Amino acid sequence: MHNIYIYIFIMAAVTYLIRLLPLTFVRKKITNITIRSFLYYVPYVTLTVMTFPAIIDATQSVWSGIAALIAGILLAYIGASLFGVAVCSCLVVFLIELIL
Amino acid sequence: MIILKNNIKWYKKGLIDGIPIALGYFAVAFTLGIVAKKAGLTPLQALFAAGLTNASAGGYAGFTLIEQNASYLEMALTQLIVNARYILMAFALSQKLAPKTSTLHRSLVAFDVTDEIFGISIAVKGELNPFYNYVAMTISIPGWALGTYFGVVMGNILPSVVVNALNVGLYGMFIAILVPIAAKDKFITKLILISAAASLLFAKLPFISGLSEGLRIIILTVIISLGAAFLFPVKEDKIDA
Numbered sequence: 001m002h003n004i005y006i007y008i009f010i011m012a013a014v015t016y017l018i019r020l021l022p023l024t025f026v027r028k029k030i031t032n033i034t035i036r037s038f039l040y041y042v043p044y045v046t047l048t049v050m051t052f053p054a055i056i057d058a059t060q061s062v063w064s065g066i067a068a069l070i071a072g073i074l075l076a077y078i079g080a081s082l083f084g085v086a087v088c089s090c091l092v093v094f095l096i097e098l099i100l
Numbered sequence: 101m102i103i104l105k106n107n108i109k110w111y112k113k114g115l116i117d118g119i120p121i122a123l124g125y126f127a128v129a130f131t132l133g134i135v136a137k138k139a140g141l142t143p144l145q146a147l148f149a150a151g152l153t154n155a156s157a158g159g160y161a162g163f164t165l166i167e168q169n170a171s172y173l174e175m176a177l178t179q180l181i182v183n184a185r186y187i188l189m190a191f192a193l194s195q196k197l198a199p200k201t202s203t204l205h206r207s208l209v210a211f212d213v214t215d216e217i218f219g220i221s222i223a224v225k226g227e228l229n230p231f232y233n234y235v236a237m238t239i240s241i242p243g244w245a246l247g248t249y250f251g252v253v254m255g256n257i258l259p260s261v262v263v264n265a266l267n268v269g270l271y272g273m274f275i276a277i278l279v280p281i282a283a284k285d286k287f288i289t290k291l292i293l294i295s296a297a298a299s300l301l302f303a304k305l306p307f308i309s310g311l312s313e314g315l316r317i318i319i320l321t322v323i324i325s326l327g328a329a330f331l332f333p334v335k336e337d338k339i340d341a
Contacts (some may be wrong), residue, residue, distance in 0.1 A: 002169060004145060010172055011162040012152035014179040015186070020210040022190035024203055030195060037329035039192045042321055043222045044281070044288055045328075046185060047274045048295035049320045050215055053303050054313070055271040059264045072272045076279035082220065086120040089272030094265035 064096040107231040114235035117220045120273055121236065122243030124216070127266030129244045130258065132159050133251015139167035143252040151245030154212050157313060158183045159248070185318050189218040196221065196228040205230040212237040216270060223277045287332065295324055 030036055056065035068089040075085045129150060136146035141163065153159055161182045165175050190213050197206065209230050217236055221228050282289040302308050302316045311319075 002166075002172065004141065004166065006172060007162070007166050007175055008145065008149045008152065010175045011149060011158065011179055014176050015153045015155050015158055015183050016211065018180065018183050019186050019190045019213040020207060022187055023194045023197075023206045023210045023213070026191060026194050027197075027199055027201070027206070029199055033333045034329050036195075037332070037334040038325050039188075039195055040334050041291060041325040041328045042188050042192050043218070044278065044291055045295045045324045046188070046215075046317060046321045047219055047278055048292045049299040049302075049317050051271045051274040051278075052296040053300050055268060057303075058267040058271065060260065064264075065268070068268045068272065069275070072275035073279055076276045077283060079280070080276065082117055082273050082276045083120040085276035086124060086269040086272040089268045089275070090265045093268045094261065097261045097264060 059093050060097055061100055064093045064100070067096050068092045107229065110229040110232040111235045113224070114232040115239065117232075118236035118239045120269060121216045121220070121240045124266065124269035124273065125240050125243040126247035127263060128156060128270065129247025130251040130254075130263060131267075132156065132163070133248040133253075135160055135163045135251075136248060137252045139163040141166070141252065143249045146252045147245045147249040150248035151241055154214050154241060154244055155183050155186070156215075161312070181315060182312060184315075185215075185321060186213050186218075188318070188321060189213050189215075193218060193221060193228065196224075197230070198227045201230065209233045212241060214240075216240070216273060219274055219277050223281075291324070291328055295320065298324060 030039070052069070055069050056062050059065040059068070071092045072085050072089045075088055080088070132150060133143075133146055136149065136159075141149065146163075149162065150159055153162070158179055161178050162175065165178060170178075190210060193209065193213060194206070197209070212233065217233060217240065220236065221233055224232060278292060282292055298320055299316075302311075302320060308316070
């Protein structure tokens with residue numbers, strides 16, 4: 001039997017080092033245009049692949065997930081805040097799943 | 101004084117953007133707590149594990165390994181792979197901070213590089229002020245840790261329709277970050293559509309869909325971003341905007 005606190009320590013240490021090293025060691029502005037472009041594109045790609053199709057699988061029914069996705073896009077398009085979009089997406093799922 | 105005033109402004113912004121994250125975390129962490137309970141953690145152990153790691157996929161993977169009584173090496177390697185996308189995010193954030201930002205500030209920001217905190221930090225205009233992260237962290241980390249705690253304590257009391265609804269909140273936030281930028285930039289729109297299509301394929305194809313979600317996210321991010329960087333290098337002024 002392994003020690004639970006050593007497990008937790010390993011989880012915390014590895015996760016922290018992964019985040020710490022790139023932030024502390026690479027502090028100069030990178031000048032290479034390909035690397036800069038890569039890092040410029042990373043957030044958009046990552047956020048997209050994390051959201052889709054996960055949002056559809058996160059709910060009980062595929063339809064409430066799709067509805068939340070569409071509602072979120074429309075609201076964000078007309079300029080709703082982060083908080084507004086997040087709350088409305090939740091409400092859409094809640095209401096649709098109550099009906100279904 | 102100007103700097104201090106600036107910090108207060110960033111603190112407020114971090115608070116406004118951090119609240120939906122904290123709420124979303126609480127809900128997601130609740131389900132993480134249920135996994136922790138299954139693995140035999142006490143509520144307090146789960147609270148610390150969650151509050152010290154601040155990683156959803158990493159937490160799930162970690163608790164599952166504890167349940168299986170896996171080796172310490174396996175735990176370390178799994179955490180490395182499942183959380184590897186944070187390496188990319190930390191790189192991008194490092195460029196977003198002013199180059200003169202001290203090691204102390206960088207070390208503190210590093211403590212909570214998560215999908216959500218990264219999403220809001222990278223979306224701020226111009227250089228990132230660490231104080232923005234500090235306030236977002238100080239409300240979202242308790243949200244995450246307490247959600248896990250109550251997940252262990254209360255188990256399955258909350259009706260699933262509520263948990264489901266709350267689950268979507270984080271994705272709603274990602275959408276709110278992506279859409280305004282896509283609306284202004286045709287190329288980013290295309291990049292997002294390509295990424296979404298590829299992500300759907302990866303999630304449904306045999307064999308590839310068997311890979312962990314964290315691993316799929318890294319593979320897709322590296323391939324698509326690298327391809328775009330080679331084919332369509334960004335003009336200097338756009339990156340600094």
